[in-house]
Amino acid sequence: xxxxxxxxxxxxxxxxxxxxxxxxxxxxxxxxxxxxxxxxxxxxxxxxxxxxxxxxxxxxxxxxxxxxxxxxxxxxxxxxxxxxxxxxxxxxxxxxxxxxxxxxxxxxxxxxxxxxxxxxxxxxxxxxxxxxxxxxxxxxxxxxxxxxxxxxxxxxxxxxxxxxxxxxxxxxxxxxxxxxxxxxxxxxxxxxxxxxxxxxxxxxxxxxxxxxxxxxxxxxxxxxxxxxxxxxxxxxxxxxxxxxxxxxxxxxxxxxxxxxxxxxxxxxxxxx
Amino acid sequence: xxxxxxxxxxxxxxxxxxxxxxxxxxxxxxxxxxxxxxxxxxxxxxxxxxxxxxxxxxxxxxxxxxxxxxxxxxxxxxxxxxxxxxxxxxxxxxxxxxxxxxxxxxxxxxxxxxxxxxxxxxxxxxxxxxxxxxxxxxxxxxxxxxxxxxxxxxxxxxxxxxxxxxxxxxxxxxxxxxxxxxxxxxxxxxxxxxxxxxxxxxxxxxxxxxxxxxxxxxxxx
Numbered sequence: 001x002x003x004x005x006x007x008x009x010x011x012x013x014x015x016x017x018x019x020x021x022x023x024x025x026x027x028x029x030x031x032x033x034x035x036x037x038x039x040x041x042x043x044x045x046x047x048x049x050x051x052x053x054x055x056x057x058x059x060x061x062x063x064x065x066x067x068x069x070x071x072x073x074x075x076x077x078x079x080x081x082x083x084x085x086x087x088x089x090x091x092x093x094x095x096x097x098x099x100x101x102x103x104x105x106x107x108x109x110x111x112x113x114x115x116x117x118x119x120x121x122x123x124x125x126x127x128x129x130x131x132x133x134x135x136x137x138x139x140x141x142x143x144x145x146x147x148x149x150x151x152x153x154x155x156x157x158x159x160x161x162x163x164x165x166x167x168x169x170x171x172x173x174x175x176x177x178x179x180x181x182x183x184x185x186x187x188x189x190x191x192x193x194x195x196x197x198x199x200x201x202x203x204x205x206x207x208x209x210x211x212x213x214x215x216x217x218x219x220x221x222x223x224x225x226x227x228x229x230x231x232x233x234x235x236x237x238x239x240x241x242x243x244x245x246x247x248x249x250x251x252x253x254x255x256x257x258x259x260x261x262x263x264x265x266x267x268x269x270x271x272x
Numbered sequence: 273x274x275x276x277x278x279x280x281x282x283x284x285x286x287x288x289x290x291x292x293x294x295x296x297x298x299x300x301x302x303x304x305x306x307x308x309x310x311x312x313x314x315x316x317x318x319x320x321x322x323x324x325x326x327x328x329x330x331x332x333x334x335x336x337x338x339x340x341x342x343x344x345x346x347x348x349x350x351x352x353x354x355x356x357x358x359x360x361x362x363x364x365x366x367x368x369x370x371x372x373x374x375x376x377x378x379x380x381x382x383x384x385x386x387x388x389x390x391x392x393x394x395x396x397x398x399x400x401x402x403x404x405x406x407x408x409x410x411x412x413x414x415x416x417x418x419x420x421x422x423x424x425x426x427x428x429x430x431x432x433x434x435x436x437x438x439x440x441x442x443x444x445x446x447x448x449x450x451x452x453x454x455x456x457x458x459x460x461x462x463x464x465x466x467x468x469x470x471x472x473x474x475x476x477x478x479x480x481x482x483x484x485x486x487x488x489x490x491x492x493x
Contacts, residue, residue, distance in 0.1 A: 034378040036278040043377065045273065049281065050379050050402040073435055075405070080419060083399075083407055085433045105405035109373045148377060228435040244437035 043149040051078040052106075057186030057218040057225040058088055058099035059194060059211060060155045060166055062179040065204045066235040067157045067164045069097055070211035072186070072219050072247065073227035075104050084227035093118055095238045096131060096158030101184040102151035102171065110152060114138050131158040135167035135175055143173035153183040159236045186218030186225035193217045204233060208242045216250045281333050281381045282307055285468025286318055287417030288329035289455055290387035291429065292395030292410050296448045296479040299387035300455045301329045301415075302463070302490060303472040314471035314492065321483065323348055326361045326388035327476050328368070331415030332402070333381035340380050343371060361388035365398040365406060372404030379403055383414035389478055395445075410445065417462035417469040424458055452477065456488055463490045 036042050053075040060069040071088035074081060088100040090108065092115045100107035117137050121129040129137075135156045142152060152171040159165070168176045168183065180198065182190040193214040202210070208231045215229040229250060231242045273279045288301040301318040304311060319329045320341045328344070330337045347367060351359050359367070365386050372380055379402050386398040399412035411429050413421035432440035446454065455475060463470045473488040 030374070032375050032378045038278060042278060045279065046281075046379055049273075050381065052403045053401040053405045073433070077401060082401065083409070085409075085435055086407060087435065103403070103405075105369075105373055105376070105401060105403040108405060109370075109376075150376075228433045230435055230437075241437060244433070244435040246433065246436065 047149060053077050053082045053086075053104040054102060054151065054224070056101060056184035057182070057190055057215060057222060058101045058155065058184055059182035059187070059190045059214055060099065060157050061181070061194065061198060061207075061211070062164050062166050063199075063207050064201045065207070066159060066233060067166055068204075068207045068211045068231065068233055069099060069155070069157050069239075070208075070215050070229065070231045071099055071101075072215050072225045072229055074219075074225055076224050081226070086227075087230075089230055089232050091239065092134065092156075092158075093128075095128065095160070095234070096134060096156065097232060097234060097239045098157070099155045099183065101153040106150050106152045106171070107154055110138065110141065111154070113141070128160065130160045130162065131156055131165035131167060132160075132162070132177070134158070135169050138169050139173060139175040142169065142171050146171070146173045155181050155183060157234050159234055159238075164234065182214070182218075184218075184225070186222035189218040189221045190214040204242075208233065212243065212245065212250065213254070216247050216254065219247045220251070282335070283332065283381070283416075284312075284334045285416045286331040287413065287415040287421060287459070287462055287466065287469045288318060288331050288383070288385045289413045289421055289425075289458060290329065290385045290397040290399075290411065291425070291446070291451045291455065292387065292397040293445045293448060293451055295389075295393055295395065296451070296477060297327075297387040297389060297395035297397065298448070298451045298455055298475060298477050299327045299329050299385065300459065300473060300475040301331070302417075302459060302469045303474055304468065304470050305334060306468050309467075311471075317474055319474055319476055320345075321476075322359075322364055322386075323361070323388070324358045325478060326359065326364045326386065327478060327483075328384060328386050329414075330382045330384045332383045336380040337382045340371065340382055340384075344368060347371075360391050361386065361396050361398075362390055362408075364388070365396075365408070368398075368400065369404040369406045372400065372402065376403050383418075385412050385414050387476075387478070389480075393480055395478075413458075415469075417459075417466040420462045420465055421458050424461065425454075428454065448477065448479065452486070459488075459490060 058071040075083045075086045090111050118129045150171040156167045168181045197210045219225040230244045285306045290299045305313045305316040384400040390396045400406045411425045459473045470490045475486040477484045
């Protein structure tokens, strides 16, 4: 199967004249593949051994004032919490953001690659790329690697000429336009809260609070989600970070501890 | 899994730790190399000086690590020829991430910690997973003893998250001497409970005046 590595040509070498230095370091980067009989088995074992960092609850929805995008900030390597402070909302350009769910390295690498392609599009066409176009570029690249074990569940959100647009893109090659998505192991919990409280004509403050609450509930019940609940708003003027709250503090805010008066008090026994 | 035509990885064990300070960076690793229950050598350095202000410590499969270090050193040499200066630590961090990701389907079995000074002279530590996901942090531990070491470092050095809004002040970091003492303590504890960590501890300290190396004995059992 011939892999489509056109996405990697943007950083190909530019030293055409230096023939004597041709070799591994000047050639455009490409993926090394293992030479073995059972590629799938090897990938399965390698991923199990290496346990790449995975990240887990993200959500986004479209409403009257634009798009709200929210995520938590924990990555886990197997059962070990690798980090509580990872950025899962990445900025592709000043008016488009994307979320990271699934393999952290996979998402960050391909989002950076997408950012480069979007910039090249802008330079070649003298106008910004649409969200539909950007998500299509990402999908086409990921489809070439379908079945090879990439784990990416991302949402691309932005405001372009068509208004606010939200696309879900995954490593199976799927691409869906929609108005409400949640991705990751904590997504069922986030969906429950999100679907319950969603109204198209919410003001921005209420929409942000709904997103924050949904992420908090996902971190409460899903062990692989936690850390800081981050909320962004994407409007016609671009994206803006609205809040970043530690979920421990959100818990105290939503469910403050109640002092229960003791039923019986222990009395100190006087020394004999 | 045993070595065969289809499986060419081994785990040589070991622990690597790095702590970043206001104007220094401490990178440390033990020097034991093991395969299974055997110790092959007590004197193997897991630390590599990639650039003037940039040091890499890696644990995992030392064969892959040797290849990775050579790859990075060669790329750094080419960079120096092209740009007439040394690579900064954040630049090297991105290079390492991309180098690891380009072996996404045949990974380097290496758990890396990159430490050094950034362009402003502040300490920086970057921590990686095996396929290139990385993050700039104030401290990190990787390797077989990392799960023993990280909780202690979290307890002593944890600062409010950079993701919080409004931003919170980071706690004043340790002095260089305190950081070195903490690293020694932490390795002494890890050596007690991890069979792959021990023998000798190599500590590399980077600051404005240059690079310094110290060796401390650890338990050899």
